[in-house]
Amino acid sequence: MSSQASPMPGSASQGPIRAAMPRRKPPIWGGRLQELGMLLPACILIALFLLLPFLSSFEIALTNQRLIPRPVPVRFVGLGNFQQILTDSAFWTALWNVTRFTVMVLPIQCGFALAIALLLNQKLPFRNFFRGLFFLPAITSMVVVCVIWSTLFQYPTGPFNQIVGFLSFGLVSPIDWLGDPTWAMPSIVLLSAWQAYGFQMIVYLAGLQNIPETLYEAAELDGANAWQRFWNVTMPSLRQTHIFVLIITTIQAFKLFTQVNILTQGGPRGTTDTLVHYMFTAGFVDQRLGLASAVAILLFLIVLVVSLVQRFVVRDRR
Secondary structure, eight states, X not given: OOOOOOOOTTHHHHHHHHHHSOOOOOOHHHHHHHHHXXXXXXXXXXXXXXXXXXXXXXXXXXXXXXXXXXXXXXXXXXXXXXXXXXXXXXXXXXXHHHHHHHHHHHXXXXXXXXXXXXXXXXXXXXXXXXXXHHHGXXXXXXHHHHXXXXXXXXXXXXXXXXXXXXXXXXXSOOOOTTTSTTTHHHHHHHHHHHHHHHHXXXXXXXXXXXXXXXXXXXXXXXXXXXXXXXIIIIHHHTHXXXXXXXXXXXXXXXXXXXXXXXXXXXXXXXXXXXXXXXXXXXXXXXXXXXXXXXHHHHHHHHHHHHHHHHHHHTSOOO
C-alpha cells in the first residue's frame, strides 16, 4: 500500500497557472523617490551655499553694493564695475600672474604625481604605508604648509639658502625667495606643487591599476623595453586620466589665493598678485562688494573658457 499522499483537488492545475503568471514589477516611483530623498539634503546645501550665492553675484555685480552698508543707498551701475575692472592695469597683471603660475605648476605637479604613482604601483614592501605617507601633504592645511615653508624660505639663513650655499661652496649669495620679484612666483609654484600633488597621484594610481596586465605582457613578448612600454602602453591607456587631471589642476591653479595671501600679500611689486587675491582686496579690504562680484564672474568665465578649450584640444578624435 502506497504511503504517498494524494494531491488535493485542484492543486495540480494551480501549479502551472501560478508559474505562468507574470511577476509584479516593483513600482518605479518608489525607488526613485527613495533615491531623491537621499539626494535632497546634499542638493539643498549645494543650492543654499553655492548656487544661490553664485546667482546673487550677478545682481550684486550690477550695483555699487558695499560690504558694510552706508547711508548712501545702493545704486544700479550697470556694467560700470566690469568697465572699471577691464581698464585697471592691476587686473591684467593679476591675470598674467595666475596664467604664469598655471603654466609653471601644471607640468611640475602633474609630472611629479605621475612619477610617484608609477613608483607606488610597483610591488614594494610597505606599499600601502608609503601611499599614505606621500598623500599626507594633500590633507594638510595650506595655512600650516605655508607657515612651515615660510621658515624654509627665510632670508638669509633659512634651510633653502643653507642648501644653496653648501652646494655652491658659498659662491651663490643668499636668495630672498619671497622678496625678490624673480624668485617669488617660482617659490610659490614649488610650494603649491608639493602640497597638492597627492590628489593627482591618487587619480593616476587608480588609472594605472585599471590598465590590463595583458597589454604589458604582449608588449614584453614583442621585445619592448620598460621605456617603450611606458610610452606605448601606459601613456595611451591613461589618456582619459590625463584629461581629467589637466582640467582639475588648471581650475585649482586659477583659484590660487592662500599661499599668496599668507606669504607675499601679492608682492613684491605685484608679481604674485592673482585674480582671487585681487577679488579679495576689492571685496574685503576696499569693501566694494559689487566690484568683487564682477571679478568673480569674470574669473568664472575665464576658467570656463580655458576648460572648454582644453577639453576640445585633448578630445579623442577617433
